[in-house]
Every structure is written in C-alpha cells, then in structure tokens.
Amino acid sequence: MAGLDLFIDLTAPNGRQWKQPTGLFINNEFVKSSSGQTIASIDPATTREIASVYAASAEDVDTAVQAAKTALKDPSWKQLPATDRGILMGRLAELLEKNRELFATIDAWDNGKPYHVAYEEDLTEAITTFRYYSGWADKTFGQTISTTPQKLAYTIRQPIGVVGQIIPWNYPLSMAAWKLGPALACGNTVVIKAAEQTPLSILVLGNMIKEAGFPEGVVNIINGYGREAGAALVQHPLVDKVAFTGSTATAREIMKMAAVSLKNITLETGGKSPLLVFNDSDLEQAVKWSHMGIMSNKGEICTATSRILVQKDIYDTFVENFKSTIQATSKIGNQWDESTYQGPQVTRAQYDRVLSYIQLGISEGATVVSGGGPYPPNSNGESGYFVSPTVFTNVTDSMRIYREEIFGPVVVIVPFETEEEAIERANDTTYGLGAAVFTKDLERAHRVAAEIESGMVWINSSQDCDPRVPFGGVKQSGIGRELGEAGLEAYTQVKAVHVNMGSRL
Secondary structure: OOOOOOEEEEEOOOOOEEEEEOOEEEOOEEEOOOOOOEEEEEOOOOOOEEEEEEOOOHHHHHHHHHHHHHHHHOHHHHOOOHHHHHHHHHHHHHHHHHOHHHHHHHHHHHHOOOHHHHHHHHHHHHHHHHHHHHHHOOOOOOOEEOOOOOEEEEEEEEEOOEEEEEOOOOOHHHHHHHHHHHHHHOOOEEEEEOOOOOOOHHHHHHHHHHHHOOOOOOEEEEOOOHHHHHHHHHHOOOOOEEEEEOOHHHHHHHHHHHHOOOOEEEEEOOOOOEEEEOOOOOHHHHHHHHHHHHHHHHHOOOOOOOEEEEEHHHHHHHHHHHHHHHHHHOOEOOOOOOOOOEOOOOOHHHHHHHHHHHHHHHHOOOEEEEOOOEOOOOOOOOOOOOEOOEEEEOOOOOOHHHHOOOOOOEEEEEEEOOHHHHHHHHHOOOOOOOOEEEOOOHHHHHHHHHHOOOOOOEEOOOOOOOOOOOEOOOHHHEEOOEOHHHHHHOOEEEEEEEEEOOOOO
C-alpha cells in the first residue's frame, strides 16, 4: 500500500499555512504505520477532506509502548531533577503560546468550533494547564511518619509508570493538556491516542514536545481507531495506567479490558447535568448562563447542563426568555466568521445522532419550542453538519431525551414546585458529572449543592473550569479526578519505607 508523506503542506480557509505531520510520533520522530492504514480528517462545515494521517495498528502501539517503557528507565528522564521537568513543561507552554494561532486554526478546521473560541478559550486552557502542572513538578513528595524510637518510616511518591491516555474530539488540545500535564509533572512516560475524528493538532503538538527538549520516548503520540489502537493500548501488558475521556459505553469496555491485569484507571465519561433555577434567582443571568451551559461548543460538552429545571411560577417567563436568547445569540455558521456562535457538529455520525434524538423527542410527545432539525431546514448535511439549537418542553422524566446524553445543542426545560422535588429529579439519573444552581439564597445554594449527586456544582454559573480545581464525576460519569492537586494523585503511587534503627529480635 502506498504511504503518505510524513509531512504535507496545508492551507486553512483563514489563509494560515503550515507543514502538517501525518505519521505516528514515537521516540521524538514521525514514522509511518506498519499497515499503511490511514484516517481522513473532514471539515464538518464543508464535508470536504482536510488531510489523511497514519492510523496505528496493534504492532505500532507495541512500538510506542516499548519506547515509553525504555524512556521510563532512561537516566535522561528517570534521574532528571523534578525542577528541570517543570522547566521542560514551561517551555512547552511557551511554545503553545507562540503557536496559539496555528493550533486554534487546526482545531477549528478539524473540529468545527469557531476559530475565536479555539483561540481564546481552548488554547488558553491548554497553556494554563501546562503552566500550572509545571509548577507542581518539584512539589510532590512523601512524608516521614513517627512510629517508635527504634524505627523510622517514610513514604516516597513515585510515578506510576507507562501511562496510556485516550482523549476525545470535543476539546482536542485542552484534553491533551489535562492528561499530559499531571502525568509528566509526576515523571511518568506516556502513549497518548487522539480521537479519530480530530487527529491533526495532537501531531503538531509532537513537534513542540521535541522542540521543548523532552527526551526520546517520554511522550509518544498515535492516531488510530478505538477498536484497534485503543484496545491494544488498554490491554498492553507494559501499560501501568489508563486514563480515558469519552462516552460511558466506551469506558465500560475499557474498564473490562483493564481489569484483566488490574490496571490503574481514571475515567471521565458522560453526563446529563441538571441546572436548577429557583424563583428568587436573577432571571436574566440564569437564562444567559443556561444558554451557554448547553449551546456553547455546539452542545458537545460532557458537562453540558442539558436538563434545565425551573421553578413553576417563573417557568413560562424563563422559556420565552431562553428562546429569545437563542434567536439573538446562537448565530450558526462556519468556523471562520467572528460572529459565529455555533459551528457544525464534528462528524456526520454525530450530526445524525443528534437529529435522531430530536425526532425521538418529537415521537415521544415532547413539544419543540425552538429549532427541531437541521440548519438550514432540509439541508440533510450536504453542505455541513449544522443542527438548529433545539428546545423541548412538555417533557416527562421517563423520556429518553430527558435521560440520555445527546451531546449536541438540544435541551429540555421542565418545571418543578419545591426544592425537595428539584433535588430528587436532578438526582434521578445514572450520571453525576456536573450540576448548576441559580438562587440568591446562599443558604439554599449551599444546601442544594451538598445534596446534588455530582462531582461538581456551579452556583449562579455554568461550565466553570480551572486547572487548579478538581474535575470529575460520580456514578456512571467516571472514576477519579483530573486537574488540581487531586489530578496528581492519579499519576503517582506511594511507597512506604520502614527503617530499622537498631531494634533487635
């Protein structure tokens, strides 16, 4: 099979030009896959192919893991002072800052999100995350433990080892930073697999990793299909930990595969997050935050507040204001228009999935008060995977659009009467990732936040995220935490050392 060039020239619709790597990044070099299999990247706004990149086979995964295992033992990484690890990570952050325009261009083109969003939000998050964890590199340490005068005990925090990381397509670069930041700060080595839907920016990141000065094999980057490359990575006997962000269904399969060798796992999975609006809230702010919480990033957000519960006496007003906000704010268009709020769904498959849920909601008897199909109507995705932001009312808690994650610009708005009812209905889900509460009553705000079953609660906001603050869910929304100091715990293991100071048997 004829192979691709390892670098191709690309010019994006905004005029930005660059040499795009197409190979697998192993041992600080780009190489072809053993099978020659490729993945095509598609512009979801035009449905035209952007580029093709190599897809890893199980054999390629083994090569990458072996490289990571060798690097783990190499003195150039293993014995590198922790402060110097942090310096390398700081350099990487600087290179991302220097190339912010390039990375924003790639993720906008590849994913469909507006360029200005990728530039201002996604890149800011990625850069900040690397900088945050660069500062932690020399601040993870053990402790001494008092026992008896004849004994000394202490602990050492050590890297877990070779880490296999699998990232999603909705935030390609910032999700890579979430995974790589704490793993590298703690001294692990990594094989990271990008989502097959958005394979481009992660390869350009490989150039920056090499330029920053990371030793060979410390970070290895592969593209590939989950059923082949992803499964091979999770099941590889030399992989000590698996970190995954994606759907709950895929996480279940990963957990099964990792269980065979009792691998350490971190899973950040799906959500159906509730947003509660009480009648004493600032209604204008509640509407604005609620709109952003579901319609930003075209609804492709794991923490999207896709179930809005509104106290009954303000329900009708809220729905009308929400609908007006969509009409005034949610401009749909291509990635390069600065006024675009909502771009296309990432792929044809995701476009079809979202539309199928809209039709399901209609068939279940829910009322569409805004949107309800493709954008423009009857387009069928030929000119791009655009979906009209859709609002359902007259929704019951048993409907699938209320219970299942849609991962698109679709929201249900339902009324409630009492605080107790709101909490009970908010918790009536298999998910538990995020939740939001709108009220001016601080006692109620803290009381409800404590009672909602989720890993995160926003009070009078939605989708707040900061690298200093832990991120993760409960129930079927995941296992473990990312970001913050808690994120470091996922990438270190504690070794206890007992020292005999002279006691005799």
